[in-house]
Amino acid sequence: MSVKVITVGEKILGANEDKAKENKKRLDRYGILTINIMSSPGAGKTSLILNTIKHMSKKTRIAVIEGDVASSVDADKVNAVGIPVVQINTAGGCHLDAFMVADALDSLPLDKVDLLFIENVGNLICPNNYLLGEDIRLMIASMPEGDDKPLKYPAMFADTDVVILNKVDLQPYLDFNEKSFRKVVVGLNPDVTILPVSCKSGAGMKDWLDWLETALKKKQNK
């Protein structure tokens, strides 16, 4: 008699992938550009979202899903600037999954949204395995984390569409070799876009906003 082996991880990931496809179809129906933002804790996910809202919310209708292990600190900040936001607390879970996002979508006015940011849980490992239904996978690397992060967390860098290299205002005080960072990232992911920015000083924000405008137009013309 043969024994059927079910690998729990694969089963979970398969179910997640199906749900992510459903989410994607639902978001596509409304023409919403959806960006899954991943990074280490404190790399600047919320800062990037708040800065983008500041520059774009007059002409682009933005909504946000905030994923956190605990607290609603980030959702409160987004809510304070008048943007529709849903907080997902994972109660210890180290990543968002497509089922959580499906629930969150139920609470958003999708017919009034052009751009949806999904801020994942701060973690450079697990979120990478769970598609959510996004168009774009974006990761933020924070300069103070050091230039060796792509060597140490290669999967996240390999699978992303865009790397925001944040906190470049601190570069004068760090031993960060941007050339070697770029070399490893491009080695892992030849098609990636790397955008150095500082959410604090505003450096590089124009490049990011231009990139985002292009992605929005591409989505709307589909």
Place this chain on the structure above:
Amino acid sequence: MSVKVITVGEKILGANEDKAKENKKRLDRYGILTINIMSSPGAGKTSLILNTIKHMSKKTRIAVIEGDVASSVDADKVNAVGIPVVQINTAGGCHLDAFMVADALDSLPLDKVDLLFIENVGNLICPNNYLLGEDIRLMIASMPEGDDKPLKYPAMFADTDVVILNKVDLQPYLDFNEKSFRKVVVGLNPDVTILPVSCKSGAGMKDWLDWLETALKKKQNK
């Protein structure tokens, strides 16, 4: 008929805890002080270890277990300064567990070690759930990550013995409110020791080394 429910997570954690107790007994037999170091990616785990080696390795016999998703970047640095080191690559796994550490212990000269650092995978969530057999749980919070991290990753801050607040050399260039950081950490964990340091400038290193000397003496007198 009653149905027996086995929660996979609990079963795994239970087996891990048993193995951690075994590791602890084994390390205790040799009188080795064992410290499990946890943090976000790039907060300074390896820098703290290398700095401590620099100051203490003449009188204290140190060994290191390096945990990483991929690469041996950190183990190579430790090896270069002549300290026994074992690299564990988790191949995508987001934390070390007690079984991995048990294997690593087999490769270390335990009868010639006083102090063992276990550098966990860079992650502020999952490593917290897996005891390894350590005496001391140490976490590093990096100042550029922001003062709100204890609110957002409370479990890690609640369960640690000591918080190293690293990269204080960057404080002049950051909006980091140390008072509010300390207030939340102590609220979660009233008995915690908080030690601000800069592995780069050396600020605060004496306090850390003194704290460590005291812990070593306590272990050796047991």
